[in-house]
Amino acid sequence: MPWTKLQIEREEPAFDDPDGHVGRKISYGEALHEALDQALERDPSVYAMGQGVDDPGGMFGSTLDLHKKYGGQRVFDAPLSEESTVGMAIGSAMAGMRPVSIHNRPDFLMMAADQIINHAAKWSYMFAGQVPIPLVIRACIGRGWGSAAQHSQSLYSLFVHVPGLKVVVPSTAYDAKGLLITSIADNNPVIFIEQRWLYNHQGYVPEEIYSVPFGESVVKREGKDVTILAVSHMVIESLRAAEQLAEKGIDVEVIDPRTLAPFDEQTLLRSVEKTGHLVVADLDWKTAGFAAEVLARVAEKGFSYLKKPPVRVALPDIPTPSSYVLENAFYPGVDDIVQAVEELCQGKLSETLGEEFE
């Protein structure tokens, strides 16, 4: 069994077990499935298409057998023609449908870049809001199995850069369902970026249909020493790091923005005002990536809060390598986050150590 298979199926700490939880515990993948199922049931203008959505795997289970329930007119396979598929989705949206265009990997969205960036993102502004494009584009970031450079890119920063797109990055089962519902209900194009390693994560999810608002982050863990703003799977890595850091006496606050566009600046700025330290844990490249944008905003609006220069824990500026040895070196994770935080808190650490020596 490839080693990353084990990574995907590993048990995670129960980060989504707050007191007073609602619903049953289901996986991120099951939550996505349930959201799409309920959206299809609720609104006949919703349809889903994409390569393999009706195959035995059903997009890692997230679309499994929905074609049997809703028929091949509403859930159907697509040719490897990403540009026209997204273009067709846009055309159908102009005519009143709510398409969900599903793509295995963000890497493949590059073939549809013209339709996403030049068309979907422009239609509202260019025509003064006369034709809504209620389009959801789903894609799942790959990692491991030696996926290499063309099956592992997150690329969400590219879409965040383009005005007219909303960009959603759920990290929990609860958010996966609620944000997918919100995305389908939205009258604008939404890029919905999943992460493959999150698919088996379990969380409490209400059975009924519900929506999670865009532009509202969640403080996953409160703390007073350092703020970590973490994106997608990095939320899990950051929460693991926070547990290790707590043992060393460092109290970390972890924020999950959940949507990168719109981005909730206020929660972040309030947190940085409190902690004075910022680490951004991102799944994208360091240069001109989302983490850079977060740092820019904090520099513009919260510079005086910062006690030390903020830190980006992000991918090195190289393509993803294939060999697991290189892959391991390539991806930042818990250890990198712990190290980044420790370096920010050197003063505090020596204080703590000093106390211990007394």
Next chain:
Amino acid sequence: MNIPVEKLLDLYTMLSRIRRVELKIEELYHLDEMKTPIHSSLGEEAVSVGVCSNLQKEDYIFSNHRSHGHYLAKGGNLKAMIAELYCKETGCSRGRGGSMHLIDTSVGHMGSSSIVGGSIPHAVGAALASVMQNKNLVAVSFFGDAASEQGVFFESMSWAALRKLPVVFICENNFYSVCSHLTARQPNIDIYKRPRAFDIPSELVDGMNLAEVCEKAQKAIEHARSGQGPYFLECRVQRWRGHAGSGDPNKEKYRKPEDLDETNVRDPLKEFKEILFAGGVTESDLTQIDQKLDAEIQDAFECAQNDPLPNPEDLEKHLFC
């Protein structure tokens, strides 16, 4: 062909309307009040008119940068179009789109794209929606010869054939992409044969002959509406002007010698008049129509010139719906 006189006059009215609007735009363009890149339909008007005269009001059209003719032929609002060229808040896109991005949703015109080939899949999507909604509407995609060089052209035909969608592809082949001749860009010029690889029926059409466009478009649209799937027409036309702007100041530098020979230049309006006269229509019947058109066009320009500009405070408005 047997077209009743009333329909002949309707066709003439639309043909003449587009011609007169384009000439008026050209006449005033040098004043630099229409600050938007125009792409004249002059010479190519018959295709828009012939196709759209066979469509219902609710049917969809999808258009490109050379958009004026399509918009007017589908019944788009003239005042809103001219105001758009004048960059006014009253424009069909509220001054956010310009000449290449016209829209009139009340007649099924859902917005034109200036990315060559970009709107072809939109027509396929609208056709898909029509099937899903049991509406029996047809979607028409207008594009030029250069769009047939894009990958999305082939992809869109593949989708339309795969799902047997009611879409009619109209390729307006004017043989020039900016200044590049078709023969420099494509291995052979028979664009209409390519859809046959997807089992899409197709025909070559003399796009300078309105009666022929009308007849073949009718057949294509009926084919699509009756559930038999997509249809493709390659309409060969002459682009009278340069790629953009008014006139064709560099024509000696890029046109083929045969295209520079004035005796080869055809006029769809003049040719259609011959059919009208043969059907008993008189010169004075047409003069009456033209006078009405001129008054309407004059009014549209005057309104547009006097209409308010967008408010800079609204710069960020409309990013999202």
